[in-house]
Amino acid sequence: MSAIRSALQNLNSIIGELEHSVETMELARKGEQRDMFASSPSNENGKSSGVSGEAIAKRLDSAIEKVEKLLGEENAA
Numbered sequence: 001m002s003a004i005r006s007a008l009q010n011l012n013s014i015i016g017e018l019e020h021s022v023e024t025m026e027l028a029r030k031g032e033q034r035d036m037f038a039s040s041p042s043n044e045n046g047k048s049s050g051v052s053g054e055a056i057a058k059r060l061d062s063a064i065e066k067v068e069k070l071l072g073e074e075n076a077a
Contacts (some may be wrong), residue, residue, distance in 0.1 A: 004067065
């Protein structure tokens, strides 16, 4: 169980970093008019970052379901 706890703590830390990065970007872009139909964001080399918000959400949802199932099985035992 400690491996799951460690992974969850790591995930929580990474999510915190992600939230901080998003807040920083939002503050940096405050007051800018944004293009609703712009192409996907690129990195500094002009290449697409390859990160899809939907793909990340699906992976997180899947991981959450697996942890909930595991915890449910452990509580039933």
